[in-house]
Amino acid sequence: MPWRPRSNDRFYRLIVRTGQFLLWALRLQILPTGLEHLPPRGPLNGPFRQVSPSSGVVFAITHFGYVDFAVVELLLWRHTRAQLRFLVHQGAADHWLAGPAISASGHVVVGYAGRADAYDAAVAKLRAGEYLAVFPEAGVSRSFTVRECRTGAVRMAAEAGVPVIPVSVWGAHRIMTRGHGFSLRRSWRAPVRVHVGEPLVVPPGQDAEADTELLRSILQAGVNRCIADYPLQPEAGAWWMPAHLGGSAPTDAERQLLDAEDAAAGRRRGPRQPKLLPRPK
Secondary structure: OOOOOOOOHHHHHHHHHHHHHHHHHOOOEEEEEOHHHOOOOOOEEOOEEOOOOOOOEEEEEOOOOOOHHHHHHHHHHHHHOOOEEEEEEHHHHOOOOHHHHHHHOOOEEEOOOOOHHHHHHHHHHHHHOOEEEEOOOOOOOOOOOOOOOOOHHHHHHHHHOOOEEEEEEEOHHHOOEOOEOOOHHHHOOOEEEEEEOOOEOOOOOOOHHHHHHHHHHHHHHHHHHHHHOOOOOOOOOOOOOOHHHOOOOOOHHHHHHHHHHHHHOOOOOOOOOOOOOOOOO
Protein backbone atom coordinates (compact mmCIF):
# COMPACT_ATOMS: atom_id res chain seq x y z
CA MET A 1 0.00 0.00 0.00
CA PRO A 2 1.70 3.25 -1.14
CA TRP A 3 1.79 6.38 0.95
CA ARG A 4 -1.23 8.59 0.19
CA PRO A 5 -0.54 12.24 1.01
CA ARG A 6 -3.29 14.84 0.93
CA SER A 7 -3.92 16.94 -2.16
CA ASN A 8 -1.32 19.69 -2.26
CA ASP A 9 -1.26 22.70 -4.62
CA ARG A 10 2.51 23.10 -4.30
CA PHE A 11 3.06 19.51 -5.35
CA TYR A 12 0.78 20.02 -8.36
CA ARG A 13 2.85 23.07 -9.32
CA LEU A 14 6.00 20.94 -9.05
CA ILE A 15 4.46 18.37 -11.39
CA VAL A 16 3.60 21.11 -13.88
CA ARG A 17 7.12 22.58 -13.71
CA THR A 18 8.58 19.12 -14.29
CA GLY A 19 6.38 18.65 -17.33
CA GLN A 20 7.34 22.07 -18.67
CA PHE A 21 11.02 21.23 -18.24
CA LEU A 22 10.65 17.93 -20.12
CA LEU A 23 8.71 19.73 -22.84
CA TRP A 24 11.60 22.17 -23.18
CA ALA A 25 14.34 19.56 -22.90
CA LEU A 26 12.86 17.35 -25.63
CA ARG A 27 11.80 20.36 -27.72
CA LEU A 28 8.34 18.84 -28.04
CA GLN A 29 5.99 20.75 -30.34
CA ILE A 30 2.40 20.94 -29.10
CA LEU A 31 0.30 22.14 -32.03
CA PRO A 32 -3.24 22.96 -30.87
CA THR A 33 -6.38 23.99 -32.71
CA GLY A 34 -9.82 24.80 -31.34
CA LEU A 35 -8.48 26.72 -28.32
CA GLU A 36 -11.50 29.03 -28.59
CA HIS A 37 -13.56 26.13 -27.20
CA LEU A 38 -11.60 26.04 -23.94
CA PRO A 39 -13.11 27.86 -20.94
CA PRO A 40 -11.92 31.47 -20.76
CA ARG A 41 -9.21 32.33 -18.30
CA GLY A 42 -10.85 33.68 -15.16
CA PRO A 43 -9.69 35.02 -11.79
CA LEU A 44 -6.64 33.45 -10.20
CA ASN A 45 -6.09 32.29 -6.65
CA GLY A 46 -2.35 32.80 -6.42
CA PRO A 47 -0.81 30.99 -9.41
CA PHE A 48 -3.90 28.80 -9.93
CA ARG A 49 -7.31 29.19 -11.50
CA GLN A 50 -9.88 30.16 -8.89
CA VAL A 51 -12.39 27.34 -8.58
CA SER A 52 -16.00 28.44 -8.23
CA PRO A 53 -19.32 26.55 -8.36
CA SER A 54 -21.05 26.19 -11.75
CA SER A 55 -17.75 26.50 -13.64
CA GLY A 56 -16.84 22.81 -13.84
CA VAL A 57 -16.03 21.00 -17.09
CA VAL A 58 -15.54 17.38 -18.14
CA PHE A 59 -12.64 17.01 -20.57
CA ALA A 60 -13.08 13.81 -22.62
CA ILE A 61 -9.65 12.89 -24.05
CA THR A 62 -8.63 10.28 -26.61
CA HIS A 63 -6.22 7.65 -25.35
CA PHE A 64 -3.67 6.29 -27.80
CA GLY A 65 -0.54 6.64 -25.66
CA TYR A 66 0.79 6.99 -22.14
CA VAL A 67 1.56 10.71 -22.19
CA ASP A 68 -1.73 12.01 -23.62
CA PHE A 69 -2.70 13.20 -20.15
CA ALA A 70 0.47 15.31 -19.76
CA VAL A 71 0.00 17.03 -23.11
CA VAL A 72 -3.54 18.11 -22.26
CA GLU A 73 -2.61 19.06 -18.70
CA LEU A 74 0.22 21.33 -19.87
CA LEU A 75 -1.93 22.86 -22.61
CA LEU A 76 -4.72 23.67 -20.16
CA TRP A 77 -2.26 25.05 -17.61
CA ARG A 78 -0.80 27.35 -20.25
CA HIS A 79 -4.28 28.55 -21.24
CA THR A 80 -6.15 28.91 -17.93
CA ARG A 81 -3.73 28.01 -15.10
CA ALA A 82 -6.18 25.27 -14.18
CA GLN A 83 -5.47 22.23 -12.05
CA LEU A 84 -6.84 19.33 -14.07
CA ARG A 85 -8.09 16.37 -12.06
CA PHE A 86 -8.11 12.95 -13.72
CA LEU A 87 -10.11 9.79 -13.18
CA VAL A 88 -7.32 7.30 -12.47
CA HIS A 89 -7.52 3.52 -12.28
CA GLN A 90 -6.74 1.86 -8.97
CA GLY A 91 -3.92 -0.10 -10.58
CA ALA A 92 -1.98 3.13 -11.13
CA ALA A 93 -2.83 4.39 -7.65
CA ASP A 94 -1.37 1.20 -6.15
CA HIS A 95 2.02 1.85 -7.73
CA TRP A 96 4.68 2.70 -5.12
CA LEU A 97 5.80 5.83 -7.02
CA ALA A 98 2.75 6.94 -9.01
CA GLY A 99 0.35 6.36 -6.10
CA PRO A 100 1.60 9.17 -3.83
CA ALA A 101 1.81 11.55 -6.81
CA ILE A 102 -1.78 10.75 -7.82
CA SER A 103 -2.98 11.34 -4.27
CA ALA A 104 -1.06 14.60 -3.85
CA SER A 105 -2.37 15.87 -7.19
CA GLY A 106 -6.00 15.48 -6.09
CA HIS A 107 -7.03 12.99 -8.77
CA VAL A 108 -10.07 10.71 -8.38
CA VAL A 109 -9.24 7.00 -8.09
CA VAL A 110 -11.61 4.47 -9.64
CA GLY A 111 -11.43 1.29 -7.57
CA TYR A 112 -11.39 -2.30 -8.78
CA ALA A 113 -14.96 -2.70 -7.53
CA GLY A 114 -17.62 -0.43 -6.09
CA ARG A 115 -16.99 2.43 -8.52
CA ALA A 116 -19.97 4.43 -7.27
CA ASP A 117 -17.77 6.22 -4.73
CA ALA A 118 -15.46 7.48 -7.46
CA TYR A 119 -18.43 8.57 -9.57
CA ASP A 120 -19.94 10.51 -6.67
CA ALA A 121 -16.58 12.12 -5.86
CA ALA A 122 -16.16 13.16 -9.49
CA VAL A 123 -19.63 14.70 -9.66
CA ALA A 124 -18.96 16.57 -6.41
CA LYS A 125 -15.73 18.02 -7.85
CA LEU A 126 -17.55 19.11 -11.01
CA ARG A 127 -20.30 20.80 -9.02
CA ALA A 128 -17.64 22.61 -6.99
CA GLY A 129 -16.19 23.98 -10.23
CA GLU A 130 -13.24 21.65 -10.81
CA TYR A 131 -12.02 20.59 -14.25
CA LEU A 132 -12.18 16.79 -14.53
CA ALA A 133 -10.41 14.79 -17.25
CA VAL A 134 -11.76 11.42 -18.40
CA PHE A 135 -10.49 8.87 -20.90
CA PRO A 136 -13.88 7.56 -22.08
CA GLU A 137 -12.23 4.69 -23.95
CA ALA A 138 -11.06 3.37 -20.54
CA GLY A 139 -7.74 2.21 -21.92
CA VAL A 140 -5.24 2.67 -24.73
CA SER A 141 -6.61 1.99 -28.22
CA ARG A 142 -4.10 -0.16 -30.07
CA SER A 143 -5.73 0.56 -33.44
CA PHE A 144 -5.11 4.32 -32.99
CA THR A 145 -8.75 4.93 -33.74
CA VAL A 146 -11.24 5.89 -31.04
CA ARG A 147 -12.63 2.68 -29.61
CA GLU A 148 -15.95 2.08 -27.85
CA CYS A 149 -16.48 4.63 -25.07
CA ARG A 150 -18.07 4.25 -21.67
CA THR A 151 -20.98 6.45 -20.65
CA GLY A 152 -19.41 7.85 -17.47
CA ALA A 153 -18.25 11.14 -19.01
CA VAL A 154 -21.66 12.18 -20.33
CA ARG A 155 -23.53 10.86 -17.28
CA MET A 156 -21.31 12.81 -14.87
CA ALA A 157 -21.61 15.95 -16.97
CA ALA A 158 -25.40 15.66 -17.12
CA GLU A 159 -25.72 15.07 -13.38
CA ALA A 160 -23.38 17.92 -12.47
CA GLY A 161 -24.87 20.27 -15.06
CA VAL A 162 -21.56 20.97 -16.83
CA PRO A 163 -20.42 20.64 -20.46
CA VAL A 164 -18.21 17.96 -21.99
CA ILE A 165 -15.27 19.29 -24.01
CA PRO A 166 -13.85 16.67 -26.42
CA VAL A 167 -10.06 16.73 -26.84
CA SER A 168 -8.37 14.69 -29.57
CA VAL A 169 -4.63 14.04 -29.27
CA TRP A 170 -2.49 12.71 -32.11
CA GLY A 171 1.24 12.02 -32.11
CA ALA A 172 1.84 11.62 -28.38
CA HIS A 173 1.58 7.85 -28.86
CA ARG A 174 4.80 8.00 -30.90
CA ILE A 175 6.59 9.00 -27.68
CA MET A 176 5.35 6.06 -25.63
CA THR A 177 2.45 3.66 -25.90
CA ARG A 178 1.51 0.05 -25.42
CA GLY A 179 4.19 -2.15 -26.98
CA HIS A 180 6.45 0.80 -27.81
CA GLY A 181 8.50 2.17 -24.93
CA PHE A 182 10.08 5.58 -24.65
CA SER A 183 12.52 6.45 -27.41
CA LEU A 184 14.66 9.57 -27.28
CA ARG A 185 15.02 9.52 -31.06
CA ARG A 186 11.25 9.52 -31.61
CA SER A 187 10.65 12.03 -28.82
CA TRP A 188 13.20 14.66 -29.86
CA ARG A 189 11.29 17.58 -31.43
CA ALA A 190 8.26 15.32 -31.74
CA PRO A 191 5.13 17.11 -32.96
CA VAL A 192 1.92 16.49 -31.03
CA ARG A 193 -1.37 17.68 -32.50
CA VAL A 194 -4.28 18.52 -30.22
CA HIS A 195 -7.75 19.51 -31.36
CA VAL A 196 -10.30 20.88 -28.88
CA GLY A 197 -13.86 20.35 -30.02
CA GLU A 198 -16.94 22.42 -29.37
CA PRO A 199 -18.43 21.88 -25.88
CA LEU A 200 -21.15 19.25 -25.78
CA VAL A 201 -24.08 20.03 -23.47
CA VAL A 202 -25.85 16.93 -22.15
CA PRO A 203 -29.20 17.69 -20.50
CA PRO A 204 -30.30 15.27 -17.76
CA GLY A 205 -32.55 12.45 -18.84
CA GLN A 206 -31.15 12.04 -22.35
CA ASP A 207 -29.97 8.73 -23.79
CA ALA A 208 -26.48 8.32 -22.35
CA GLU A 209 -25.60 5.61 -24.89
CA ALA A 210 -26.54 7.81 -27.84
CA ASP A 211 -24.72 10.82 -26.39
CA THR A 212 -21.63 8.69 -25.79
CA GLU A 213 -21.67 7.45 -29.37
CA LEU A 214 -21.93 11.08 -30.51
CA LEU A 215 -18.95 11.94 -28.31
CA ARG A 216 -16.99 9.09 -29.85
CA SER A 217 -17.70 10.34 -33.37
CA ILE A 218 -16.63 13.88 -32.40
CA LEU A 219 -13.38 12.59 -30.91
CA GLN A 220 -12.63 10.56 -34.04
CA ALA A 221 -13.38 13.56 -36.25
CA GLY A 222 -10.87 15.52 -34.17
CA VAL A 223 -8.27 12.78 -34.64
CA ASN A 224 -8.89 12.82 -38.40
CA ARG A 225 -8.36 16.57 -38.42
CA CYS A 226 -5.08 16.20 -36.51
CA ILE A 227 -3.82 13.51 -38.89
CA ALA A 228 -4.71 15.59 -41.95
CA ASP A 229 -2.26 18.36 -41.06
CA TYR A 230 0.26 16.38 -39.00
CA PRO A 231 3.72 17.68 -39.97
CA LEU A 232 5.41 14.26 -40.23
CA GLN A 233 4.94 12.12 -43.32
CA PRO A 234 4.73 8.47 -42.21
CA GLU A 235 6.64 5.79 -44.02
CA ALA A 236 4.69 2.93 -45.58
CA GLY A 237 3.43 0.55 -42.90
CA ALA A 238 4.36 2.86 -40.01
CA TRP A 239 3.48 1.23 -36.71
CA TRP A 240 1.98 4.47 -35.38
CA MET A 241 -0.55 4.88 -38.18
CA PRO A 242 -3.98 3.21 -38.25
CA ALA A 243 -4.47 0.35 -40.69
CA HIS A 244 -7.05 2.17 -42.84
CA LEU A 245 -4.42 4.84 -43.59
CA GLY A 246 -1.72 2.36 -44.58
CA GLY A 247 -0.19 1.81 -41.14
CA SER A 248 0.59 -1.49 -39.46
CA ALA A 249 -1.45 -0.90 -36.31
CA PRO A 250 -4.13 -3.52 -35.65
CA THR A 251 -7.37 -3.03 -37.53
CA ASP A 252 -10.43 -2.13 -35.51
CA ALA A 253 -11.63 -5.74 -35.72
CA GLU A 254 -8.24 -7.04 -34.56
CA ARG A 255 -8.20 -4.49 -31.75
CA GLN A 256 -11.61 -5.72 -30.58
CA LEU A 257 -10.30 -9.29 -30.45
CA LEU A 258 -7.24 -8.20 -28.47
CA ASP A 259 -9.45 -6.24 -26.08
CA ALA A 260 -11.66 -9.30 -25.64
CA GLU A 261 -8.60 -11.44 -24.85
CA ASP A 262 -7.52 -8.91 -22.22
CA ALA A 263 -10.99 -8.96 -20.67
CA ALA A 264 -11.08 -12.77 -20.68
CA ALA A 265 -7.68 -12.85 -18.99
CA GLY A 266 -9.02 -10.56 -16.28
CA ARG A 267 -6.33 -7.93 -16.79
CA ARG A 268 -6.71 -4.82 -14.64
CA ARG A 269 -9.65 -6.39 -12.83
CA GLY A 270 -8.09 -6.65 -9.42
CA PRO A 271 -5.11 -5.75 -7.29
CA ARG A 272 -1.86 -7.52 -7.81
CA GLN A 273 -1.43 -10.44 -5.50
CA PRO A 274 1.74 -10.45 -3.42
CA LYS A 275 4.27 -13.13 -4.19
CA LEU A 276 4.43 -15.81 -1.53
CA LEU A 277 7.90 -16.69 -0.34
CA PRO A 278 8.65 -20.34 0.24
CA ARG A 279 8.63 -21.45 3.83
CA PRO A 280 12.06 -22.10 5.28
CA LYS A 281 12.81 -25.78 5.69
